[in-house]
Amino acid sequence: MSQAQHLRADWLNSPATQAACAMLTGAGHAAWLVGGCVRDALLHLPVADLDITTDAAPETILALAKAAGLRALPTGIAHGTVTVIIDGTAFEITTLRRDIATDGRHATVAFTTDIAQDAARRDFTINALYADATGRVRDPLGGGLADLEARRVRFIGDPARRIAEDDLRILRFFRFHAHYADPAGGIDAQGLAACAAGLDGLAGLSRERVGAEVRKLLSAPDPAPATAAMAQAGVLAAILPGADPLALAPLIHLESQPPTTGIPPHWLRRLAVLGGADPGAALRLSRAELRDLSALRDAIARPDPPAALGYRLGAGLATDATLARAALMGMPPAPGWQSEIAHGAQAQFPVRAADLMPNLQGPALGAELTRLQDRWIASGFRLTRAELLA
Template sequence: MSGAPSLAVQPWLTDAATVRVMDALDAAGGPDGARFVGGCIRNSLVGRPVDDIDIATRLKPEATMAALKTAGIKAVPTGLAHGTVTAVADRRPFEITTLRRDVETDGRRATVAFTDDWGEDARRRDFRLNALYADRAGRVFDPTGGGLDDALAGRVVFVGDPHQRIEEDHLRILRFFRFFAWYGRAEPDAQGLAACAAHADSLSRLSAERVSKELLKLLAAPDPRASVAAMRSAGVLDRIVPAVTQLALFQALVALSDDPVLRLSTLLAVDPAQAARVAAELRLPRATEYRLAAAAEGPLDPQSPPSTLRALVYRLGAEAVRDRLLLGQASTGVTAGTALALVSDWTPPRMPVGGREVARLGVPPGPETGRILKAFEDEWVAADFPDHGHAERLTRLAGPAP
């Protein structure tokens, strides 16, 4: 295993919770029994925030659990069959996984065997920049021989044969594009891109929840435009959503909003029924389904009259109107700042009349009451929510007293 320069000073390395967990693992497994792995190393090398701390250990899962409990640290058996235990120290989670190798895979699940070989553990990982390890002193270890250079150069390269890695887990197709969106520079790795294209059909074998989670993480990247274009050229994007014929609106919107749901809306046709169908197929939350269907009504003119904007906010909600205004700005280039401020600042009023007021006019309860109230609401909204003349308007709509 080749050594590499140490990490720069990292607060997470010396955090009290991190020290407690590593002390517990070292006490049971020796000074080289546990190392940090994956994202915390990668992000530290490239100057990105570290949110999650993953640890790889030679200890078997049961021994990891025992070591944590001995040290008074909460141990949660989150995936013992795959060697994973979550330690919770000072209310901070640490995912600890025993070194392992794949015994059998079917593209969705894997059967693993535990090992004490760091190189063997690295060879089963997805990308070289994720197969980096570091000890408590911050010394980086790069078993694949390419992970450190990849991270620093912004390359996303599969560990070993990309076809084999994808056959082990089909989700790695989307992970390739997601990591390229977040960490890649220049062009995607040609061999990796070709392998993703060759296996694109296998995405249909994955659960909708795994696909949608990965897709939204990709779209949340600061600038996913190059990655989405690569997905399109590889025939991957169309396997997930019935993509629009061109990406101009998506490319323009990325500069205006980092919202992954709004970005996703630009990859769908202007067809609310289709948008709702795609959202349902991806098992997205109902609120997300509503946003996509509302956005699919089409971009909204950033220079729409204030009365029109207030009526839409009343009918659709502020979020849906904001989405459509941003789509309008992306499609026309006309700034929507004034309109967006109105939408954010205006609070829709409650309708000033109800069934009680209709009953006072002598209208018996029933469908007629609903018709009158609906007609009143339509006129009131069209008149831009006046705060007077309600009794006269309601009397007129109710007609002569019976």
């Protein structure tokens, strides 16, 4: 990674990014791209969020943006953050900070001009990397670039102290391990021990924050090693009681084998396979997610063939259910399962409620429609309307 200490990326050289930095540097202030955008660019990964840190105070950032004719929003001004929008791109610009008090969820900060103090309050070494508008990378604490090259996730300084500052960092540790660590290198032992020792702090986290981390973790290319480490530390049982970490590896293996390699990973499919007493409630899922998770869990437990799943669930959920069930059974789906799902998803039940009225009404009408639909599905969608009604 030493040869990558000069960052090269299209987003860095874009007029919008250069304008955001020039707004600050032109007034004599520092401007550093920081965190995920630097980390991911050095790994040649897509970059989503563009964060800038500066020694300028929040009020100064607002004034500079106004003078430059740029739209600026005081989105987190109490914590030093102003969002500046340039050509449709949002830049979160935050004054360099240091923590003066933390309670496991929130931090009281003071502004600083010392980039090392700002770096020291961050969570992992690979997130404490900075780059100026020319792409020159700084690693104020040392070790961040080396850890990134080794694909190693480590807390900055004392892991227990970092976790005490924000209990969510326990889940972030495993999520970052899933996305960025080299599986062959194992997981940082000190970090793992600190997560195990800090389990009680998880109870104070909102289910929304926990759910957001689990979504991101399960969306990683291969979250199985990180999930197994979570189980080892007791974290998995704390947030998803009854979940089985061993169930995930067969699904990941199946997803990586032809002909399923073109099917994108789906965190909800993986959550369904993990199981647990009530993951929907534990993670505060949306109504649509709860509905899909319930349908997946029901489909996994039933012997419906792929075509029937395609009709009942639609192609996407049917694919998830088929892969999940196959992984739990320890065998790949039967040949042709994808075309069967597509066939079922396109099928149209030929009988309508009006065909059975007025002879049937209410619950009797619903029961007969269900019976006819089951017959039609069992026939491979071949029975016609006339045959069903005969």
